[in-house]
Every structure is written in C-alpha cells, then in structure tokens.
Amino acid sequence: MIPYLQAEQISKRFADSMLFEGISFTIFKDQKVALIAKNGAGKTTMMEILAGNDEPDSGTITKTKDTKIGYLRQNPDLDVNLTVLEQALKSDNPALQVVREFENALKHNDQKAIEELSVKMDELHAWDFDVKVKQILSQLKIDNFDQRVGELSGGQQKRLALANVLVNNPDLLLLDEPTNHLDLEMIEWLEMYLEKTNCTLFMVTHDRYFLDRVCNEIIEIDQNQVYGYSGNYSYYLEKRQERIEQQQASTEKAQNLLRTELDWMRRMPKARSHKAKYRIDAFYDLKEKASFRRREDNLELSIASSRMGSKILELDHISKAYGDLKLIDDFSYKFSRFEKVGIVGKNGTGKSTFLNVITESLSADTGTVDWGQTIKIGYYRQDGMDFKPTDKVIDVVKAIAEVVTFEDGNRMTATQLLTRFLFPPESQYGLIEKLSGGEKRRLYLCTILMQNPNFLILDEPTNDLDIMTLNVLEDYLAAFDGCVIVVSHDRYFMDKIVDHLFVFEGAGKIKDFPGNYTIYRNSVEEEEEKAKEKEKAQAQAKEQKTPAQKPKQQSQKLTFNEKREFEQLEKDIASLEEEKETLEEQMNSGELSPDELVEKSQRYADLKDELDEKELRWLELSEKA
Structure with a gap:
C-alpha cells in the first residue's frame, strides 16, 4: 500500500x-x-x-x-x-x-x-x-x-x-x-x-x-x-462498543487485583527488598490502570414542553407564488398531537417558503394559517445563529432566562443548564468566537429548547453537530411531548424521527407520504422500475405485432434483409466518418461563433455515439458475411 x-x-x-x-x-x-x-x-x-x-x-x-x-x-x-x-x-x-x-x-x-x-x-x-x-x-x-x-x-x-x-x-x-x-x-x-x-x-x-x-x-x-x-x-459502531466494554472489564479486573495488592503493600511494609521491587512497580502500574475512568460527556435533553391543547395548527387552502413560479398550490392540512413530519424536495421547490408561511413571517397569497392558542413554537433556523462573537457563552443563555424548569419540576440555573449541554463551567465565560461550528450549533439548540416549546420547527438541525449529539437529539425528539416539523438532508436522522413526509414535488404540489425517507425512496425506485418494465413490455408487444420473416433454414449466412442492412451500414459509416472529419476541421478553424461552436460540439458527441452503434452492428453482421 x-x-x-x-x-x-x-x-x-x-x-x-x-x-x-x-x-x-x-x-x-x-x-x-x-x-x-x-x-x-x-x-x-x-x-x-x-x-x-x-x-x-x-x-x-x-x-x-x-x-x-x-x-x-x-x-x-x-x-x-x-x-x-x-x-x-x-x-x-x-x-x-x-x-x-x-x-x-x-x-x-x-x-x-x-x-x-x-x-x-x-x-x-x-x-x-x-x-x-x-x-x-x-x-x-x-x-x-x-x-x-x-x-x-x-x-x-x-x-x-x-x-x-x-x-x-x-x-x-x-x-x-x-x-x-x-x-x-x-x-x-x-x-x-x-x-x-x-x-x-x-x-x-x-x-x-x-x-x-x-x-x-x-x-x-x-x-x-x-x-x-x-x-x-x-x-x-460494533467494534467501538466492544472496545469500550473491554476497557471497562479491564478496569474492573484491575480494581479487584488492586485490592489484593493493596492489602499486601499494607501488611508487609518492612519486608520490602530488592526481590519484591518488581511487585511494587507492578502495583503502581495496576493502580494507574484501575483508576481509569471513561469520561462519557453525553448531552442531556429533558426540558419540559408547554401544555398543548386540542387545536394545534390548521392550514386551509394556502397558496404562495412569485409571478409564474408556484411554490405552494392550494394546500390544506390539520396537525394532530405528537405528529412528527419530515419535509423533502429539491432545492427551489418551496420548502423554506412553506416554513416562513406557516410561521407567518411571510403571508400566503390565499388561504389561512390558524395556530392553537396553547401552541408555543421553537423555530431552529438554518441561518438563525446571530450570536455576537464577543459575547460570553453564559450571557447568551441568561439573556433568555436565568432559570429553566424541567420535566420533573426541578429548576436549573443557566450555569447548570449549560453544563448539561456540555459547556463546563470553565468554558461558560469564554467568548462565542472561540467555539467550534458544532459547539455554536449546540448552544443555539440550547437557546431554542430552554424556552419550553411544544411545536418544534427544525430547519437543517444536523449541520455541524457531531454524531454523539445527533444520537441524543434523536432520542429527545422521539420522546418529545409535542409536534415536530423537520427539514433535513440527513436521511438517517429523518428515518429515526418522522412518521410521515411532506414531499415537495414542484409547481406547488405537496404530497403527504405515509412513511419515513427510506420507505419513500424505496417506493420511488419501485415506481421507476415498474415504469421501465411497462415501457419494455410495450416495446416487446410492438415487436410481436410486427410480422417477422421466418428463415427457411437455419444458417449462419446473412438473410436477404441482413445483407441489405450490411450494405447500408457501410454507406452510413463512410458518410458519418466524412461528417466527423468536416466537423473537426470546422471546430479547429477558429471561424465559428460561440453558439455555432457549442452546436457543433454537441453534434460531434452525438455523431460519435451513432458511429459506435453502427460499427458495432457492422461487426456483428460481418461475422456472418
């Protein structure tokens, strides 16, 4: 290698x-x-x-x-x-x-x-x-x-x-x-x-x-x-878990041995000689191994969500367009409790516009957006981080609340909350500009969740977050006592979280698909495969309808039709070769306009494909000639 x-x-x-x-x-x-x-x-x-x-x-x-x-x-x-x-x-x-x-x-x-x-x-x-x-x-x-x-x-x-x-x-x-x-x-x-x-x-x-x-x-x-x-x-994942278990087992074994060795060290302080020095050295090595503690700094998310009433969010015949570009066309939907919806679609099909319309930062052209009175939105925007680089981490959280209430009714200070979000006390008074991209995202997530929302809108929440944090966030959202709308390109994240999808198909059309992203992709591939099979079947049926001449006897020689095809192929190949040479001369002449040059280049590429196809067929027939 x-x-x-x-x-x-x-x-x-x-x-x-x-x-x-x-x-x-x-x-x-x-x-x-x-x-x-x-x-x-x-x-x-x-x-x-x-x-x-x-x-x-x-x-x-x-x-x-x-x-x-x-x-x-x-x-x-x-x-x-x-x-x-x-x-x-x-x-x-x-x-x-x-x-x-x-x-x-x-x-x-x-x-x-x-x-x-x-x-x-x-x-x-x-x-x-x-x-x-x-x-x-x-x-x-x-x-x-x-x-x-x-x-x-x-x-x-x-x-x-x-x-x-x-x-x-x-x-x-x-x-x-x-x-x-x-x-x-x-x-x-x-x-x-x-x-x-x-x-x-x-x-x-x-x-x-x-x-x-x-x-x-x-x-x-x-x-x-x-x-x-x-x-x-x-x-x-499999081998990492094995490694951690082995480390923990080794530590436990070393701790058990350490008890025996410690007893020996205490009982025989005067009997130590050069003969026992190896055992004394081994004792200190064992002590170091037994003191190993794996630091599992895992993010803890257990912030309470606000109480949710029976009415959540009702979208009634909403539409949005910019000129002739339709992004949302007559879409209606009534959200239920605990729904978790994923949004997928190509760029430019209206996903961000949809979020802006339902949060009423953008008005719909027609239709109504009606939120329940008890709904408290937590909107994690893709570009929502507006921290000042010179602000301290602790000040960002304190600006929202000094104390946060958790599911079990316990209250937590800003310092304690940040510690739970993996910002130890010594880093909380550091400047925002010293944080990594993922750490800033984690802090932004903290500022959203600490406001106790019961309807979460997450626009690309996985960007810059490490895999460990993503696992914790996924578990939190799976147990979240509220509604979630998530736009994400992370298929694994979508598969773990969402119950169904809003598929933005373009031209304002939004399809409600019952299933996660992998189920959706599999269904799309199945439909594409069925379409190909249908086209193939139609082509075969067309061929069967066309009467075919049965050869009078089996022979490796060319049939009459094949002989005519072979002769025509020789003429076609010669003509195409001549056209190819002419195109090469024109493209290298320097006399063509940019548009003409592009046109000739496209024709040159098509010509090569056509030549390859005809030459392949000519070789096939030549073996029988």
Whole structure:
C-alpha cells in the first residue's frame, strides 16, 4: 500500500483547550477514511493541518512526493469577482487552465485565441474536462455559469467549491462536511460518484448513511487517543462498543487485583527488598490502570414542553407564488398531537417558503394559517445563529432566562443548564468566537429548547453537530411531548424521527407520504422500475405485432434483409466518418461563433455515439458475411 499522508505524534492546543495530543495515523492510496470525534475535538483543525494550511504544535505531517491534494473547507474561500465557470475551472492543472482560457475566448468571441486554444485542447485531451465540469455543476444545481460568485448564496458557494475540487481529480480528497448544503438528491449523486471514482478520500461528516456507503476506514479521536477501524460505519459502531466494554472489564479486573495488592503493600511494609521491587512497580502500574475512568460527556435533553391543547395548527387552502413560479398550490392540512413530519424536495421547490408561511413571517397569497392558542413554537433556523462573537457563552443563555424548569419540576440555573449541554463551567465565560461550528450549533439548540416549546420547527438541525449529539437529539425528539416539523438532508436522522413526509414535488404540489425517507425512496425506485418494465413490455408487444420473416433454414449466412442492412451500414459509416472529419476541421478553424461552436460540439458527441452503434452492428453482421 502506498502511503499518501502520514501524521506522526501531532498535537494541537487552541487557547486553553488541548484539541488532540500525540495523534498518529496514515492515509494510504485507495482508502476512503472518515474522521469521527465530538464537537470541539479539533476535526476541522486536523483537516487544516493535513491540507497544509495550519501547523501542529508538535509532531510532523509527511506527504508522499507529488501527491496532489484537493481540499473542501466547511466555509470555502472563493474569489467573488469570478464567474461560476471561472471559479469551477480555477486550477493548477494545465488541462483545466486551457479549458478556462478557451471558455473565456468563447465569451469574448476571440477567434484567434479560439483557434490556438482548440489545438491545445486537443493536445491535452481537455474537451472531456470541459464536459465534466459542466456536468458536475448541473448535478449540484448550478446552471448559470456566467453568474458572479459573489451573487451566490452560501450553500451555492459550498457546492461550487465542491465542483472545483472534484473536477481537479486530486490524488487525495479532503472533504470537511461535504453533504452540508446539498439536498437529498445531490447527496445520493455524490455517494455514487465517490463510490465509483478511484480516489483516496479523507473526510469529516455527520451523515451516517453516507459514512456507511462510502467509507471503508474509520478513525476515531476519543479522549485524546486515536483508534482505527477497518470497515464502514456499521462495523465501527460494533467494534467501538466492544472496545469500550473491554476497557471497562479491564478496569474492573484491575480494581479487584488492586485490592489484593493493596492489602499486601499494607501488611508487609518492612519486608520490602530488592526481590519484591518488581511487585511494587507492578502495583503502581495496576493502580494507574484501575483508576481509569471513561469520561462519557453525553448531552442531556429533558426540558419540559408547554401544555398543548386540542387545536394545534390548521392550514386551509394556502397558496404562495412569485409571478409564474408556484411554490405552494392550494394546500390544506390539520396537525394532530405528537405528529412528527419530515419535509423533502429539491432545492427551489418551496420548502423554506412553506416554513416562513406557516410561521407567518411571510403571508400566503390565499388561504389561512390558524395556530392553537396553547401552541408555543421553537423555530431552529438554518441561518438563525446571530450570536455576537464577543459575547460570553453564559450571557447568551441568561439573556433568555436565568432559570429553566424541567420535566420533573426541578429548576436549573443557566450555569447548570449549560453544563448539561456540555459547556463546563470553565468554558461558560469564554467568548462565542472561540467555539467550534458544532459547539455554536449546540448552544443555539440550547437557546431554542430552554424556552419550553411544544411545536418544534427544525430547519437543517444536523449541520455541524457531531454524531454523539445527533444520537441524543434523536432520542429527545422521539420522546418529545409535542409536534415536530423537520427539514433535513440527513436521511438517517429523518428515518429515526418522522412518521410521515411532506414531499415537495414542484409547481406547488405537496404530497403527504405515509412513511419515513427510506420507505419513500424505496417506493420511488419501485415506481421507476415498474415504469421501465411497462415501457419494455410495450416495446416487446410492438415487436410481436410486427410480422417477422421466418428463415427457411437455419444458417449462419446473412438473410436477404441482413445483407441489405450490411450494405447500408457501410454507406452510413463512410458518410458519418466524412461528417466527423468536416466537423473537426470546422471546430479547429477558429471561424465559428460561440453558439455555432457549442452546436457543433454537441453534434460531434452525438455523431460519435451513432458511429459506435453502427460499427458495432457492422461487426456483428460481418461475422456472418
């Protein structure tokens, strides 16, 4: 196995916190590795160090010579003045540089440059790159290639950065939360892309289905130690539990032995000699092992929800459109107690508009939104964190309430509440700007839940939260004594929480589907399979209706019709070859306008497919000729 990147005894401290200490691991060619750790353990810092953008306090990072690294940051640093296509093609790769120059020449109709660059495109086989980058951008729902990067939303910029990393074909892909800002369809496409691509991958993600299907190695940083698992996420869960149980069993065994040794140490203080020194040394080793305590810093969520009356939320024939774009078209629904609804659909189909309409921050064009008098909404917005970087963590919570009441009637101070949300007292007076992205999300979740809502609206709550926190949040929501609406691209999260789905199909149509996301996807795939089978059956029925000539005798020779087809194929192939040569001359002439060049390129691609098909049939018939 070829080592691409090696971390040896690396340590990093941030302010007063030790992120990781003495960590060592190696990334080998063709591995697909996921890094798992709790929020605040330094996952993003680790990625920055591996990418060469930061330095460890101690230890070394060794990169194999000529290994090309592509790095997707959580918050990409893009050039806001470039167009989408220019940014996507930004690269040190000579082929991509030529494609970028060629696209620029097309844009400015520079015929001389087009002619010169066409030759370079041929030499570097760069035409494939041109097609690939546009295909990837389209899969990621970025279609306006001339739009300025500065005009894109944060999510679009993250997807653009992902496209740029993928098209560069690096030897080693470093991806920090690649599924954030992707809808479910994009995530499934990225899964298939990474599965099929022969790339080496090291990533941080909280998407457990993505982990399970893409990765074959898991590295876990737990309590300043690193553990490796050769397998996917399911395998990791199983082996991690075994490791913890073994640690606990070893500790218990050491504690039992320690009692015996302690008794010996106390009874024989004067009999110690050099002969018993090995046993005295062993005693202190045993004492250290017996004193091991696993720090399970688990988030605790048990905040009471407000009392809920019989009337929850009634939506009566609501509609919303922007010009000709229908986002909600005559939708009605009456919510019941304890309902947990998931919202799915492609980007731009109206999911966020729907949330804004039902929370009445946006008015519906027609229809009514009627909330029950006892309903108290807790709205976790995707972009709702408005903390001031210079505020202290404790002040954020105290601004809402000094004391919070729990399910059992107990009251808790702001300090105690933050401790329960994994903010120890020593960190509560730290500044917001020193928190990791996941820690800020956890604090935001705390501010929502401490207000005792009985109707939770969660818009992408899983972004930046670690897997351990997600597990606790899922258990809390499953037992939540109220209603939940959740928009999430995390399929695992949706499967554990929701009872049914609102499927946004586009053109304002919202379908109520009875089941979780996996059941829904399976039903969609079954419908698609049935449609294909129906088309196949119709095609077969059509063929059977067409009278076919029965050969008079079985023979390997060409039938009369096949002979005519064979002769026609030879003429067609010759004609297509001639057209292909003409197109190549025209494309390299530099005399075509940009629109003409695009048109010719499309025809050239179709022509190659047609030629391949006819040549294959010609070879088949030639064996019988």
